[in-house]
Amino acid sequence: MAKRPVTRIDPRKELSPYLNHEFNQQRNSRKSKAKISASLSSLQAERRRSLRRRLGLIMTVSILMIAGLGFYVSPLPNISTVKVTGASDLPTKGIVRTSKIKASDKVFDYIFQQKDLSQKLAKKYPEIQSAQAHLGHVNQLILQVNERPTVGYLKDGDVYRKILNNGKIGSQSVNWTKVDHEKPIFVGYNKSATLKEDLKLFDSLPESFRKQVKLLSGNTRRDSQIILVMKDDNVVIGNTVTLKDKINDYNQIRLKAGKHSLIDLEIGAFSRPLTSSEKKAYGIS
Missing domain, CATH: 3.10.20.310 (membrane protein fhac)
Known part of the structure; x- marks a missing residue:
């Protein structure tokens, strides 16, 4: 009987793929552990810094x-x-x-x-x-x-008190030298109600007209009457109800009337020269 040929097997060669696989897995495992360890160390360091x-x-x-x-x-x-x-x-x-x-x-x-x-x-x-x-x-x-802004002055005996923009009267008295002469002076106003009404009416008039007024007199014959002494020494008499509507006629009448005239807008619209007693009463020289 003929002998079968004997095949030689190298165990290392047969086991090499398996051994290589195990080695690679162990190496990868060590790398993963090293990465995890480094991450934990970095996280712990960051936490310490934050703390x-x-x-x-x-x-x-x-x-x-x-x-x-x-x-x-x-x-x-x-x-x-x-x-x-x-x-x-x-x-x-x-x-x-x-x-x-x-x-x-x-x-x-x-x-x-x-x-x-x-x-x-x-x-x-x-x-x-x-x-x-x-x-x-x-x-x-x-x-x-x-x-508060001052809108005028109230004559109180020999001194003056500020009339404020909210209608109230100032607590302090000021001398004539401290009065702002660009603001009108209210004379003869013994009743606060009349002062408030005339002040409200005055505020409703055109600004161009208000700047020409130097004095308002409370010494009127009727409660509905209002008297304004102008800076050009003319005197305007009006009705508190109708003056606002008639004020546009003032400049035209003033040009015709001339100086030291009384311009009456109370009932109609006319003018006449002031008498000597009227000039004295309104402080016009």
Whole structure:
């Protein structure tokens, strides 16, 4: 019997694919573990940095709050001086007294109470429209007062009081030298109701006409009558109900009438020269 040929098998060669596969898997596993480890280390480092930032921020805010609180409770922010600006005809000491600002108060307390401060001062002084508190030096409070516009002056004996844009009368008296002569003067108004009515009518007239008026007289024969003394020394008499409609005729009549004339718009529309007694009554020389 013939012998079968013997085939030699190399075990290493047969096992090589398997061994190579196992080796590659182990190598890939080690790489994956290394990557995961590196990612975890990076994440932990980022968390530590974030924690340090948060702690730093908390410590900074805490230190600033403690320092601010320490400064607030110390005598340093206490008001030492008060400077009042913008109140041309109002008493500075009276404003400070009305505001109830004391030397023991804190500067910052009034900076955040602007509305209450304005209401308190306006109640005492109608001339004040608003007031703001500002920090001057470290412990100086600047009280900025904003006055209401003046639309005219009310003659009160030998002095004058401002008529404000809201119809109220100023609390302070001013001398003739401090009167703004571009504004009209209201003379002989003993009743506040009549003054308010005439002031309302005056405000409704054209601005070009209002600028020519230097005086309004409350010494009228009838409540419905209004008397205006012009800057050119003419006198206009009108009816409070119809004057606004007739005022357009004034310039045309004035040109024909000449100086020192009485222009009557109360019933019709005519003019005549002023008498000597009328000139004296209206202060025309």
